[in-house]
Amino acid sequence: MWGYDKKLQYPVNIKNPNPQLAKFIISQYGGPDGELAASLRYLSQRFSMPTEITKATLNDIGTEELGHLEMIGTMVNQLTRGVSPEGLRKAGLGDYYTDHGVSIYPQNAAGNPFTASYIGVKGDPITDLYEDMAAEQKARSTYEYLIDLSDDPDVTDILKFLREREVVHFQRFGEALRSVQEKLAQKKFYMNNLHTCPNNNTPPSCGCQNVPIISDCGCQNNN
């Protein structure tokens, strides 16, 4: 269950409208390496994560990404505030204005709507965590390109904060991946995350001896 704090993770107070920049930055709202994709990717993958470390990491970073989505929406909103339809048109946002007015719609910089094909959810913790690390690097690159394009220090400052978060997430995902790999390298392990209790009980209360090491059964007899 989620709650809402009536604040942003990092302040967004952009003084000057700049629809041209808004057109680029919206890619981090609904583009392939954007915050919506990131959040859905991690929050969906967490259901098949095998350990406490990986579950917590995906849950919490997936949640933080929702906060970043809010920051990006705020930036686009402020960058287009008070801009006339003519101004939007000159910035290449005439098509956007036609379909969405001055609201925020999840699309990439070129105008393609968000699609779930931007995310991978494979159900294998190693595969998914590698995907997540790659995703963080792609998001970092995107923020760097946006910083290259930015001609407003207010905007650049926020982009630098978001870029830094991608670096931190990459680090945490790397640690989570390593923790799974270490678990798999232990003397006795099963490669699947399915409970194989003969009594058909389900984790975590089962207590039978017949459990995969990376399950949540909670029994102590699996080393």
Next chain:
Amino acid sequence: MTEQQAYLQELMALDFKLYDLHLYLNTHPFDGEILEIYQDLAKEAKSTREKYEAMYGPLKCENAATDCEWTWIKNPWPWEGMV
């Protein structure tokens, strides 16, 4: 149902009542009668939450730092159910 489940469900019911009133108050921000009910319920939910967390571990990460362990990550997570 275990004692923990029963306690958690009590808190969930309280939080849900609060939230439903929250939505109502968004569109009726000056309804004094409901404001009073909300205040009472909020107190009850807060103390119920504190008792639950003391017995069964944190629901919010702010309460997860003990002297020697970050208990936030501990199983079970909500999607796993409680057996």
